[in-house]
Amino acid sequence: MKVLKEKIIKEGTAIGTEILKVDSFLNHQMDIELMEEMGREFKRRFDHCKVDKILTVEASGIAIASVTARCFGYPCVVFAKKATPNTMTDDYYTSEAKSFTKGKVSDFIVSKKYLAQGEKVLIIDDFLASGEASLALTRIVEEAGANVVGIGIAVEKGFQGGGEKLRAEGYRLESLAVIEALRDGEIIFKEEQ
Protein backbone atom coordinates (compact mmCIF):
# COMPACT_ATOMS: atom_id res chain seq x y z
CA MET A 1 0.00 0.00 0.00
CA LYS A 2 1.77 3.02 -1.38
CA VAL A 3 0.70 5.67 1.11
CA LEU A 4 1.71 3.47 4.06
CA LYS A 5 5.13 2.71 2.59
CA GLU A 6 5.71 6.41 1.96
CA LYS A 7 4.81 7.16 5.57
CA ILE A 8 7.19 4.44 6.79
CA ILE A 9 10.01 5.87 4.66
CA LYS A 10 9.27 9.40 5.86
CA GLU A 11 8.80 8.72 9.57
CA GLY A 12 10.01 5.21 10.34
CA THR A 13 13.37 4.46 11.94
CA ALA A 14 15.32 1.23 11.58
CA ILE A 15 17.06 0.32 14.85
CA GLY A 16 19.70 -2.31 14.10
CA THR A 17 18.49 -5.05 11.79
CA GLU A 18 15.46 -6.15 13.83
CA ILE A 19 13.41 -3.20 15.05
CA LEU A 20 11.37 -0.76 12.99
CA LYS A 21 10.10 2.18 14.97
CA VAL A 22 6.89 3.70 13.63
CA ASP A 23 5.52 5.19 16.81
CA SER A 24 4.86 8.59 15.26
CA PHE A 25 1.82 7.25 13.38
CA LEU A 26 1.07 3.62 14.22
CA ASN A 27 1.60 2.52 17.81
CA HIS A 28 2.04 5.42 20.20
CA GLN A 29 1.01 8.54 18.34
CA MET A 30 -1.55 7.48 15.75
CA ASP A 31 -2.60 8.88 12.39
CA ILE A 32 -6.26 7.90 12.34
CA GLU A 33 -6.91 9.20 8.83
CA LEU A 34 -4.15 6.89 7.53
CA MET A 35 -5.60 4.03 9.57
CA GLU A 36 -8.97 4.62 7.91
CA GLU A 37 -7.26 4.31 4.54
CA MET A 38 -5.76 1.05 5.75
CA GLY A 39 -9.23 -0.07 6.84
CA ARG A 40 -10.56 0.59 3.33
CA GLU A 41 -7.65 -1.39 1.89
CA PHE A 42 -8.41 -4.33 4.20
CA LYS A 43 -12.01 -4.16 3.02
CA ARG A 44 -10.86 -4.25 -0.59
CA ARG A 45 -8.59 -7.24 0.06
CA PHE A 46 -11.09 -9.21 2.14
CA ASP A 47 -14.16 -8.08 0.25
CA HIS A 48 -15.36 -11.59 -0.59
CA CYS A 49 -15.37 -12.51 3.12
CA LYS A 50 -18.37 -12.08 5.34
CA VAL A 51 -16.90 -10.76 8.59
CA ASP A 52 -18.93 -11.24 11.77
CA LYS A 53 -16.26 -10.04 14.15
CA ILE A 54 -12.86 -8.36 14.18
CA LEU A 55 -10.33 -9.67 16.70
CA THR A 56 -7.14 -7.92 17.79
CA VAL A 57 -4.92 -7.73 20.86
CA GLU A 58 -4.19 -4.87 23.21
CA ALA A 59 -2.77 -2.32 23.00
CA SER A 60 -1.53 -1.16 19.63
CA GLY A 61 -3.88 -3.30 17.53
CA ILE A 62 -6.97 -1.66 18.97
CA ALA A 63 -6.95 1.60 17.00
CA ILE A 64 -6.52 0.05 13.57
CA ALA A 65 -9.05 -2.70 14.34
CA SER A 66 -11.57 -0.12 15.54
CA VAL A 67 -11.36 2.20 12.57
CA THR A 68 -11.40 -0.80 10.22
CA ALA A 69 -14.77 -1.89 11.66
CA ARG A 70 -16.57 1.00 9.92
CA CYS A 71 -15.35 -0.30 6.53
CA PHE A 72 -16.87 -3.73 7.18
CA GLY A 73 -20.26 -2.38 8.30
CA TYR A 74 -19.53 -2.29 12.03
CA PRO A 75 -18.97 -5.87 13.14
CA CYS A 76 -18.11 -5.98 16.85
CA VAL A 77 -14.43 -5.60 17.63
CA VAL A 78 -12.94 -7.74 20.40
CA PHE A 79 -9.49 -7.20 21.80
CA ALA A 80 -7.63 -9.95 23.62
CA LYS A 81 -6.32 -8.79 26.98
CA LYS A 82 -2.90 -9.59 28.30
CA ALA A 83 -3.88 -9.78 31.98
CA THR A 84 -6.85 -10.66 34.15
CA PRO A 85 -8.43 -7.58 35.72
CA ASN A 86 -10.79 -8.27 38.61
CA THR A 87 -13.79 -7.33 36.47
CA MET A 88 -13.23 -10.41 34.30
CA THR A 89 -15.20 -13.04 36.19
CA ASP A 90 -16.38 -15.25 33.34
CA ASP A 91 -14.82 -18.14 31.61
CA TYR A 92 -12.36 -17.14 28.96
CA TYR A 93 -10.15 -18.59 26.28
CA THR A 94 -6.43 -18.22 26.82
CA SER A 95 -3.45 -18.64 24.56
CA GLU A 96 0.22 -17.97 25.17
CA ALA A 97 2.29 -15.62 23.00
CA LYS A 98 5.84 -14.35 23.21
CA SER A 99 6.21 -10.66 22.38
CA PHE A 100 9.12 -9.92 20.08
CA THR A 101 9.56 -6.29 21.15
CA LYS A 102 8.96 -6.84 24.85
CA GLY A 103 10.76 -10.19 25.00
CA LYS A 104 8.27 -11.68 27.42
CA VAL A 105 5.54 -14.29 27.34
CA SER A 106 1.94 -13.12 27.78
CA ASP A 107 -1.35 -14.92 28.14
CA PHE A 108 -3.91 -13.61 25.69
CA ILE A 109 -7.40 -13.73 27.18
CA VAL A 110 -10.80 -13.49 25.46
CA SER A 111 -14.09 -13.94 27.26
CA LYS A 112 -16.02 -16.95 25.97
CA LYS A 113 -19.08 -14.71 25.67
CA TYR A 114 -17.55 -12.75 22.81
CA LEU A 115 -16.63 -15.49 20.37
CA ALA A 116 -19.34 -17.82 19.13
CA GLN A 117 -19.22 -21.08 17.23
CA GLY A 118 -19.33 -20.57 13.47
CA GLU A 119 -18.53 -16.85 13.56
CA LYS A 120 -16.34 -15.55 10.75
CA VAL A 121 -13.48 -13.67 12.39
CA LEU A 122 -11.03 -11.26 10.77
CA ILE A 123 -7.83 -10.82 12.79
CA ILE A 124 -6.31 -7.32 12.53
CA ASP A 125 -3.02 -6.17 14.03
CA ASP A 126 -0.51 -3.38 13.55
CA PHE A 127 2.63 -5.52 13.33
CA LEU A 128 3.62 -9.03 12.33
CA ALA A 129 7.09 -10.27 13.31
CA SER A 130 7.49 -13.88 14.45
CA GLY A 131 3.75 -14.46 14.14
CA GLU A 132 3.33 -15.45 17.80
CA ALA A 133 0.58 -12.91 18.50
CA SER A 134 -1.46 -13.75 15.38
CA LEU A 135 -1.05 -17.49 16.00
CA ALA A 136 -2.25 -17.07 19.59
CA LEU A 137 -5.33 -15.27 18.28
CA THR A 138 -6.03 -17.99 15.70
CA ARG A 139 -5.86 -20.65 18.43
CA ILE A 140 -8.42 -18.72 20.48
CA VAL A 141 -10.77 -18.38 17.49
CA GLU A 142 -10.50 -22.08 16.74
CA GLU A 143 -10.97 -23.13 20.33
CA ALA A 144 -14.25 -21.17 20.19
CA GLY A 145 -15.30 -23.16 17.12
CA ALA A 146 -15.23 -19.95 15.08
CA ASN A 147 -13.40 -19.48 11.77
CA VAL A 148 -10.49 -17.22 10.85
CA VAL A 149 -11.46 -15.74 7.49
CA GLY A 150 -8.25 -13.76 7.25
CA ILE A 151 -5.43 -11.92 8.97
CA GLY A 152 -4.87 -8.27 8.10
CA ILE A 153 -1.60 -6.66 9.18
CA ALA A 154 -0.39 -3.10 8.72
CA VAL A 155 3.38 -3.76 8.75
CA GLU A 156 4.92 -7.22 8.31
CA LYS A 157 8.59 -7.73 9.07
CA GLY A 158 9.02 -10.32 6.34
CA PHE A 159 12.41 -11.50 7.61
CA GLN A 160 11.18 -12.74 11.00
CA GLY A 161 9.21 -15.73 9.76
CA GLY A 162 5.69 -14.92 10.95
CA GLY A 163 4.22 -14.54 7.48
CA GLU A 164 5.60 -17.88 6.30
CA LYS A 165 4.33 -19.62 9.42
CA LEU A 166 0.80 -18.25 9.04
CA ARG A 167 0.63 -19.01 5.30
CA ALA A 168 1.98 -22.53 5.93
CA GLU A 169 -0.90 -23.11 8.33
CA GLY A 170 -3.28 -22.09 5.53
CA TYR A 171 -4.35 -18.66 6.71
CA ARG A 172 -5.05 -15.91 4.24
CA LEU A 173 -2.66 -13.17 5.29
CA GLU A 174 -2.74 -9.66 3.85
CA SER A 175 0.00 -7.26 4.95
CA LEU A 176 -0.22 -3.68 3.71
CA ALA A 177 3.56 -3.18 3.83
CA VAL A 178 6.15 -5.97 3.96
CA ILE A 179 9.67 -5.12 5.09
CA GLU A 180 12.30 -7.35 3.51
CA ALA A 181 15.25 -6.09 5.54
CA LEU A 182 16.50 -3.36 7.86
CA ARG A 183 20.12 -2.53 7.06
CA ASP A 184 22.38 0.37 8.03
CA GLY A 185 19.38 2.47 8.96
CA GLU A 186 17.74 1.69 5.63
CA ILE A 187 14.25 0.22 5.28
CA ILE A 188 13.95 -2.18 2.34
CA PHE A 189 10.47 -3.23 1.24
CA LYS A 190 9.55 -6.49 -0.39
CA GLU A 191 8.29 -5.97 -3.92
CA GLU A 192 4.54 -6.50 -4.25
CA GLN A 193 3.52 -9.41 -6.41
Add this chain to the structure above:
Amino acid sequence: MKVLKEKIIKEGTAIGTEILKVDSFLNHQMDIELMEEMGREFKRRFDHCKVDKILTVEASGIAIASVTARCFGYPCVVFAKKATPNTMTDDYYTSEAKSFTKGKVSDFIVSKKYLAQGEKVLIIDDFLASGEASLALTRIVEEAGANVVGIGIAVEKGFQGGGEKLRAEGYRLESLAVIEALRDGEIIFKEEQ
Protein backbone atom coordinates in the same frame (compact mmCIF):
# COMPACT_ATOMS: atom_id res chain seq x y z
CA MET B 1 -26.44 10.58 26.45
CA LYS B 2 -29.61 8.57 26.03
CA VAL B 3 -28.40 5.82 23.70
CA LEU B 4 -25.41 5.08 25.93
CA LYS B 5 -27.54 4.89 29.08
CA GLU B 6 -29.95 2.53 27.34
CA LYS B 7 -27.04 0.33 26.31
CA ILE B 8 -25.71 0.32 29.90
CA ILE B 9 -29.14 -0.67 31.23
CA LYS B 10 -29.51 -3.38 28.60
CA GLU B 11 -26.03 -4.91 28.77
CA GLY B 12 -24.26 -3.56 31.87
CA THR B 13 -23.90 -5.57 35.07
CA ALA B 14 -23.44 -4.09 38.54
CA ILE B 15 -21.06 -6.21 40.61
CA GLY B 16 -21.42 -5.24 44.25
CA THR B 17 -21.60 -1.50 44.80
CA GLU B 18 -18.33 -0.59 43.09
CA ILE B 19 -17.92 -2.33 39.75
CA LEU B 20 -19.92 -1.80 36.58
CA LYS B 21 -19.19 -4.34 33.91
CA VAL B 22 -19.76 -3.09 30.37
CA ASP B 23 -17.35 -5.32 28.54
CA SER B 24 -19.91 -6.38 25.92
CA PHE B 25 -19.66 -2.99 24.18
CA LEU B 26 -17.04 -0.73 25.77
CA ASN B 27 -13.84 -2.35 26.99
CA HIS B 28 -13.42 -5.90 25.73
CA GLN B 29 -15.95 -6.40 22.96
CA MET B 30 -16.59 -2.98 21.45
CA ASP B 31 -19.54 -1.46 19.63
CA ILE B 32 -17.74 0.90 17.26
CA GLU B 33 -20.93 2.40 15.83
CA LEU B 34 -21.96 3.44 19.35
CA MET B 35 -18.46 4.81 19.97
CA GLU B 36 -18.79 6.94 16.84
CA GLU B 37 -22.02 8.35 18.25
CA MET B 38 -20.12 9.12 21.44
CA GLY B 39 -17.42 10.81 19.35
CA ARG B 40 -20.06 13.04 17.74
CA GLU B 41 -21.42 13.88 21.18
CA PHE B 42 -17.92 14.82 22.41
CA LYS B 43 -17.58 17.05 19.36
CA ARG B 44 -20.91 18.73 20.20
CA ARG B 45 -19.86 19.28 23.82
CA PHE B 46 -16.34 20.51 23.06
CA ASP B 47 -17.23 22.28 19.83
CA HIS B 48 -15.86 25.66 20.92
CA CYS B 49 -12.42 24.10 21.58
CA LYS B 50 -9.72 23.84 19.01
CA VAL B 51 -8.24 20.37 19.55
CA ASP B 52 -4.69 19.74 18.33
CA LYS B 53 -4.35 16.32 19.89
CA ILE B 54 -6.36 13.62 21.62
CA LEU B 55 -4.68 11.85 24.54
CA THR B 56 -5.81 8.60 26.13
CA VAL B 57 -4.26 5.64 27.93
CA GLU B 58 -3.95 2.01 26.93
CA ALA B 59 -5.80 -0.20 26.54
CA SER B 60 -9.51 0.46 26.75
CA GLY B 61 -9.35 4.19 26.01
CA ILE B 62 -7.76 3.66 22.61
CA ALA B 63 -10.85 2.66 20.63
CA ILE B 64 -13.08 5.52 21.74
CA ALA B 65 -10.25 8.04 21.36
CA SER B 66 -9.50 6.77 17.86
CA VAL B 67 -13.06 6.87 16.53
CA THR B 68 -13.55 10.28 18.17
CA ALA B 69 -10.62 11.70 16.17
CA ARG B 70 -12.65 11.63 12.93
CA CYS B 71 -15.26 13.94 14.53
CA PHE B 72 -12.60 16.53 15.36
CA GLY B 73 -11.04 16.52 11.88
CA TYR B 74 -8.34 13.92 12.57
CA PRO B 75 -6.02 15.38 15.18
CA CYS B 76 -3.30 12.88 16.11
CA VAL B 77 -4.25 10.47 18.88
CA VAL B 78 -1.59 9.58 21.46
CA PHE B 79 -2.02 6.81 23.97
CA ALA B 80 0.00 6.72 27.17
CA LYS B 81 1.69 3.36 27.66
CA LYS B 82 1.80 1.55 30.96
CA ALA B 83 5.22 -0.06 30.48
CA THR B 84 8.51 0.59 28.73
CA PRO B 85 8.99 -1.63 25.71
CA ASN B 86 12.52 -1.80 24.36
CA THR B 87 11.53 0.16 21.26
CA MET B 88 10.96 3.27 23.40
CA THR B 89 14.40 4.80 23.42
CA ASP B 90 13.56 8.49 23.63
CA ASP B 91 12.88 10.72 26.53
CA TYR B 92 9.38 10.51 27.84
CA TYR B 93 7.05 12.04 30.36
CA THR B 94 5.92 9.75 33.16
CA SER B 95 3.16 10.02 35.71
CA GLU B 96 1.96 7.53 38.28
CA ALA B 97 -1.64 6.31 38.47
CA LYS B 98 -3.38 3.72 40.59
CA SER B 99 -5.87 1.59 38.67
CA PHE B 100 -9.18 1.11 40.48
CA THR B 101 -10.12 -2.14 38.71
CA LYS B 102 -6.66 -3.68 38.70
CA GLY B 103 -5.70 -2.37 42.15
CA LYS B 104 -2.13 -1.67 41.11
CA VAL B 105 0.03 1.36 40.47
CA SER B 106 1.21 1.99 36.90
CA ASP B 107 3.56 4.47 35.34
CA PHE B 108 1.95 6.24 32.40
CA ILE B 109 4.53 7.03 29.74
CA VAL B 110 4.31 9.43 26.79
CA SER B 111 7.22 10.18 24.47
CA LYS B 112 8.26 13.82 24.64
CA LYS B 113 8.16 13.92 20.84
CA TYR B 114 4.38 13.60 20.79
CA LEU B 115 3.30 16.45 23.07
CA ALA B 116 4.40 19.97 22.21
CA GLN B 117 4.30 23.19 24.15
CA GLY B 118 1.09 25.13 23.60
CA GLU B 119 -0.84 22.24 22.05
CA LYS B 120 -4.52 22.01 22.93
CA VAL B 121 -5.14 18.50 24.20
CA LEU B 122 -8.47 16.74 24.67
CA ILE B 123 -8.25 13.78 27.07
CA ILE B 124 -10.62 10.92 26.21
CA ASP B 125 -11.19 7.78 28.26
CA ASP B 126 -13.79 5.05 28.60
CA PHE B 127 -14.16 5.17 32.39
CA LEU B 128 -13.74 7.63 35.22
CA ALA B 129 -13.70 6.30 38.78
CA SER B 130 -11.28 7.82 41.29
CA GLY B 131 -9.85 10.10 38.61
CA GLU B 132 -6.30 8.79 39.01
CA ALA B 133 -5.86 7.96 35.33
CA SER B 134 -7.22 11.28 34.06
CA LEU B 135 -5.17 13.21 36.60
CA ALA B 136 -2.02 11.37 35.55
CA LEU B 137 -2.74 12.35 31.94
CA THR B 138 -3.32 16.01 32.88
CA ARG B 139 0.03 16.08 34.71
CA ILE B 140 1.78 14.77 31.60
CA VAL B 141 0.10 17.37 29.38
CA GLU B 142 1.08 20.16 31.75
CA GLU B 143 4.64 18.95 32.13
CA ALA B 144 4.87 19.24 28.33
CA GLY B 145 3.68 22.85 28.52
CA ALA B 146 0.56 21.88 26.61
CA ASN B 147 -3.03 22.69 27.66
CA VAL B 148 -5.88 20.41 28.64
CA VAL B 149 -8.90 21.85 26.84
CA GLY B 150 -11.23 19.20 28.24
CA ILE B 151 -11.73 15.68 29.49
CA GLY B 152 -14.32 13.51 27.76
CA ILE B 153 -15.41 10.32 29.49
CA ALA B 154 -17.85 7.66 28.34
CA VAL B 155 -18.95 6.36 31.76
CA GLU B 156 -18.31 8.21 35.03
CA LYS B 157 -18.84 6.43 38.32
CA GLY B 158 -20.02 9.56 40.08
CA PHE B 159 -19.73 8.03 43.54
CA GLN B 160 -15.99 7.43 43.43
CA GLY B 161 -14.86 11.04 43.60
CA GLY B 162 -12.97 11.41 40.32
CA GLY B 163 -15.39 13.88 38.76
CA GLU B 164 -15.31 16.16 41.81
CA LYS B 165 -11.54 16.06 41.94
CA LEU B 166 -11.14 16.99 38.26
CA ARG B 167 -13.73 19.77 38.42
CA ALA B 168 -12.13 21.12 41.62
CA GLU B 169 -8.86 21.41 39.72
CA GLY B 170 -10.67 23.48 37.11
CA TYR B 171 -10.87 20.99 34.25
CA ARG B 172 -13.85 20.94 31.96
CA LEU B 173 -15.18 17.39 32.32
CA GLU B 174 -17.91 15.96 30.11
CA SER B 175 -19.14 12.46 30.95
CA LEU B 176 -21.69 10.92 28.61
CA ALA B 177 -23.26 8.79 31.35
CA VAL B 178 -22.85 9.38 35.09
CA ILE B 179 -23.64 6.53 37.47
CA GLU B 180 -24.91 7.75 40.84
CA ALA B 181 -24.95 4.36 42.54
CA LEU B 182 -24.80 0.61 42.03
CA ARG B 183 -27.18 -1.14 44.42
CA ASP B 184 -28.55 -4.68 44.56
CA GLY B 185 -27.63 -5.24 40.94
CA GLU B 186 -29.36 -2.01 39.94
CA ILE B 187 -27.66 0.79 38.00
CA ILE B 188 -28.81 4.25 39.06
CA PHE B 189 -27.92 7.18 36.82
CA LYS B 190 -27.40 10.73 37.95
CA GLU B 191 -30.01 13.06 36.47
CA GLU B 192 -28.62 15.30 33.75
CA GLN B 193 -28.67 18.99 34.56
